[in-house]
Amino acid sequence: MAEIIMPKMGDAMTEGKVIRWYKKAGDSVKKGEPVLEIETDKVNLDLEAEEDGVLEEITVAEGTMAPVGGHLANIGPGGSAAASKKPAAAKAAEKKEVADPGKEDDRKKTPETEPVEARSAGEKPSEPAAPESKEKPSAGEEATSDQSVPDEGGERRRSSPLARRMARELGLRIDSVQGSGPSGRIVASDVKRMQSAAPAPAAPQSASGSSQPAPAGRKPEARFVAAAPLEDQKVPLTAMRRTIAKRLSESTGPIPHFYLTADYDVTTLLALRDQLGEIAGSKLSVNDFIVRAAALALRHHPYVNASFTEEAIQLHGQVHIGIAVSTPDGLLTPVVRNADQKSVAEIAADVRSLAEKARNRKLKPDEYQGSTMTISNLGAWGIEEFTAIINPPNVAILAIGAAAPRTVVIDRQVVIRDRMKVTMSCDHRVVDGALGAEYLKTLRQYIEQPLRLVL
Amino acid sequence: MPEKTYRDAIREAMMEEMDRDPTVLIMGEDIGIYEGTFRITAGMLKKYGSKRVIDTPIAEAGMVGTAVGMAMLGLRPIVEMMTINFAIVAADQILNHAAKVRYFSGGQVDVPLVIRGPQGAGVQLSAQHSQSFESFYAHFPGLKVLAPGTPADAKGLLKTAIRGKDPVIFLESAALYGLKGEVPDGEEALVPLGQSRVVREGKDVTIVAYSRMMQMSLAVADKLAAEKGIEAEVIDLRTLRPLDMEPVYQSVRKTHRAVVVQEQWKLFGAAAEIAAAISETVFDELDAPVARVTGEDVPMPYARNLELLAVPHEEQVLHAIRKVMYRGED
Numbered sequence: 123m124a125e126i127i128m129p130k131m132g133d134a135m136t137e138g139k140v141i142r143w144y145k146k147a148g149d150s151v152k153k154g155e156p157v158l159e160i161e162t163d164k165v166n167l168d169l170e171a172e173e174d175g176v177l178e179e180i181t182v183a184e185g186t187m188a189p190v191g192g193h194l195a196n197i198g199p200g201g202s203a204a205a206s207k208k209p210a211a212a213k214a215a216e217k218k219e220v221a222d223p224g225k226e227d228d229r230k231k232t233p234e235t236e237p238v239e240a241r242s243a244g245e246k247p248s249e250p251a252a253p254e255s256k257e258k259p260s261a262g263e264e265a266t267s268d269q270s271v272p273d274e275g276g277e278r279r280r281s282s283p284l285a286r287r288m289a290r291e292l293g294l295r296i297d298s299v300q301g302s303g304p305s306g307r308i309v310a311s312d313v314k315r316m317q318s319a320a321p322a323p324a325a326p327q328s329a330s331g332s333s334q335p336a337p338a339g340r341k342p343e344a345r346f347v348a349a350a351p352l353e354d355q356k357v358p359l360t361a362m363r364r365t366i367a368k369r370l371s372e373s374t375g376p377i378p379h380f381y382l383t384a385d386y387d388v389t390t391l392l393a394l395r396d397q398l399g400e401i402a403g404s405k406l407s408v409n410d411f412i413v414r415a416a417a418l419a420l421r422h423h424p425y426v427n428a429s430f431t432e433e434a435i436q437l438h439g440q441v442h443i444g445i446a447v448s449t450p451d452g453l454l455t456p457v458v459r460n461a462d463q464k465s466v467a468e469i470a471a472d473v474r475s476l477a478e479k480a481r482n483r484k485l486k487p488d489e490y491q492g493s494t495m496t497i498s499n500l501g502a503w504g505i506e507e508f509t510a511i512i513n514p515p516n517v518a519i520l521a522i523g524a525a526a527p528r529t530v531v532i533d534r535q536v537v538i539r540d541r542m543k544v545t546m547s548c549d550h551r552v553v554d555g556a557l558g559a560e561y562l563k564t565l566r567q568y569i570e571q572p573l574r575l576v577l
Numbered sequence: 578m579p580e581k582t583y584r585d586a587i588r589e590a591m592m593e594e595m596d597r598d599p600t601v602l603i604m605g606e607d608i609g610i611y612e613g614t615f616r617i618t619a620g621m622l623k624k625y626g627s628k629r630v631i632d633t634p635i636a637e638a639g640m641v642g643t644a645v646g647m648a649m650l651g652l653r654p655i656v657e658m659m660t661i662n663f664a665i666v667a668a669d670q671i672l673n674h675a676a677k678v679r680y681f682s683g684g685q686v687d688v689p690l691v692i693r694g695p696q697g698a699g700v701q702l703s704a705q706h707s708q709s710f711e712s713f714y715a716h717f718p719g720l721k722v723l724a725p726g727t728p729a730d731a732k733g734l735l736k737t738a739i740r741g742k743d744p745v746i747f748l749e750s751a752a753l754y755g756l757k758g759e760v761p762d763g764e765e766a767l768v769p770l771g772q773s774r775v776v777r778e779g780k781d782v783t784i785v786a787y788s789r790m791m792q793m794s795l796a797v798a799d800k801l802a803a804e805k806g807i808e809a810e811v812i813d814l815r816t817l818r819p820l821d822m823e824p825v826y827q828s829v830r831k832t833h834r835a836v837v838v839q840e841q842w843k844l845f846g847a848a849a850e851i852a853a854a855i856s857e858t859v860f861d862e863l864d865a866p867v868a869r870v871t872g873e874d875v876p877m878p879y880a881r882n883l884e885l886l887a888v889p890h891e892e893q894v895l896h897a898i899r900k901v902m903y904r905g906e907d
Contacts, residue, residue, distance in 0.1 A: 283864075287862075
């Protein structure tokens with residue numbers, strides 16, 4: 123009798139997850155045959171039977187964590203179960219003989235018996251004994267042959283070539299998709315599901331496609347097209363993401379922060395702000411544009427519009443931007459709801475009324491709760507650049523510095539442009555450096571080409 | 578169009594070509610007076626006489642060697658093997674002579690020779706007489722290898738083979754001799770060599786097969802469409818060498834998954850070549866590894882029940898389709 127236990131695959135490994143059992147209790151197994159797949163923080167791998175026998179009880183269900191060294195199942199002698207299959211196969215064969223007295227086309231009448239099972243119960247005379255062979259014993263079990271190899275600095279996920287190509291073309295991260303194929307292989311249908319859950323192309327693009335001459339005159343909102351609704355989605359934590367969260371928290375506190383600073387050219391935005399303010403007849407602030415820009419950029423990067431929990435990463439189906447407002451009593455963060463679906467003018471009106479209520483302590487809970495990202499702007503105080511602390515359960519906050527004329531080099535000429543620095547604080551449990559940088563890059567498109575914000 | 582059996586279509590192809598071209602002749606064991614073990618040559622001795630329908634001794638190497646000489650000197654011999662299994666006795670004549678004479682002669686001498694006969698299992702001929710040789714012969718440059726799966730292709734490919742300049746291995750399926758289908762007459766019957774054909778259109782999965790396994794795959798595809806709404810595209814290779822893969826690639830670009838079915842053993846079989854070519858050429862289109870359905874890795878049993886278990890059957894094709902479509906046992 124042999125015990126199957128959770129192996130220790132690395133110094134940092136304390137537990138592993140049972141992904142799937144290839145065998146059921148009572149199934150016979152051969153030495154070297156894969157019995158189950160486990161997931162560690164680095165790699166998915168198959169555990170093989172160490173001896174021939176019958177899989178007895180399974181003590182850890184699929185999807186469940188087990189500590190290193192923990193008991194997963196037993197392999198026992200179980201002669202009876204293996205022997206009982208033989209008569210069944212023989213019977214099936216007899217049935218065929220009676221049913222098909224040798225006509226040419228009797229192939230079609232093959233009985234119901236699952237042929238694969240019938241065969242696996244029989245002998246395999248031509249198979250040479252190769253106990254140490256790495257070859258999988260069952261024919262056609264290609265699924266397990268592409269054993270995952272840990273890449274430097276991350277796990278490698280199994281995926282079909284088509285799924286990888288589709289992800290590449292759609293600009294999706296293949297490792298953010300949960301695979302439904304054998305051994306967790308990511309297949310085309312998984313990418314399709316991910317695609318339909320991911321944000322639709324942002325409104326500015328679709329709106330600019332149907333371009334009509336701008337209505338001369340009053341209402342900039344006339345052309346405004348609200349973005350399509352998103353969906354709530356819960357993405358279970360992978361072992362790798364769990365480890366990142368744990369380790370980085372241990373090193374820097376509950377939320378492992380890191381900071382990315384981008385320097386944006388806001389010359390066009392400032393000019394647009396002045397023009398639109400005149401057209402709308404009310405004052406618009408730079409911050410109102412930034413709120414909309416940040417909200418639209420979030421639609422491109424669902425993992426920034428997210429929250430971290432111990433079990434899963436919650437991707438929010440709506441974009442609610444918290445605005446840090448200082449009051450005599452301290453900081454409040456009223457929330458502009460569905461900021462991605464509101465025009466700049468609507469956002470301006472919202473912010474004005476919320477800030478007013480905040481200062482008078484009249485905010486209701488639903489007006490200061492539920493943000494999915496927060497913006498803190500100290501530009502009015504002349505702060506050029508600063509870092510902000512993330513407002514949980516957000517995974518990012520933008521610290522906006524003052525927009526001011528500065529000398530910059532464009533086309534090898536020193537020119538004076540209005541510039542503004544934005545520092546993004548990211549929760550490393552969810553947002554990795556490259557993702558934060560991608561977000562800031564998307565934000566740049568909205569801020570430096572601000573017509574995207576009003577179309 | 579008249580319906581004919583696969584057997585009659587082969588005879589008709591030979592007789593039409595013998596009528597058309599006096600240099601065409603046939604030789605083999607028991608093909609004249611006895612009219613052929615599978616009655617392919619029935620009536621031919623009476624019609625063409627013993628100079629063009631030649632009963633030979635049981636000496637395959639001698640038959641093929643004689644035929645190679647005839648072909649080099651301008652005749653168009655057809656050699657019937659009682660089963661293709663017997664041609665391995667003549668393997669040196671086929672592989673080292675027929676396949677290489679043009680090359681060795683610097684292109685001066687052709688060998689317009691057809692070696693034909695039944696192969697494969699399904700008629701209880703046991704281990705020595707039920708083998709499949711397509712990958713064996715298709716391995717060698719200098720040969721052409723055909724494996725028709727319908728009466729029309731049997732006739733059309735054989736007529737083209739007889740008219741060609743190359744040595745051709747024409748593999749008939751013993752289990753298909755009784756299969757009926759529409760068969761065109763005369764020149765209309767000609768089928769070019771080296772052209773695969775989509776025999777059933779579908780969008781969900783590609784099944785690649787030839788000969789008898791193509792017929793079986795078609796039956797599976799029809800059943801799948803009726804019962805599960807899965808539309809399988811079935812491609813009949815018809816010719817193994819030259820191998821026309823383009824229709825297969827086109828189909829995989831559409832379905833993203835492929836199952837290859839062959840009667841012969843799995844190791845180094847035609848399905849391995851096809852699966853590898855798919856991976857090489859349309860790798861990025863694949864959503865699942867190419868699946869193979871093949872015969873069992875045993876010498877063919879004589880017992881009817883065991884023979885049935887040893888060659889691929891419909892349930893195995895269904896199982897492979899479910900696997901490449903990531904569908905459980907539904």
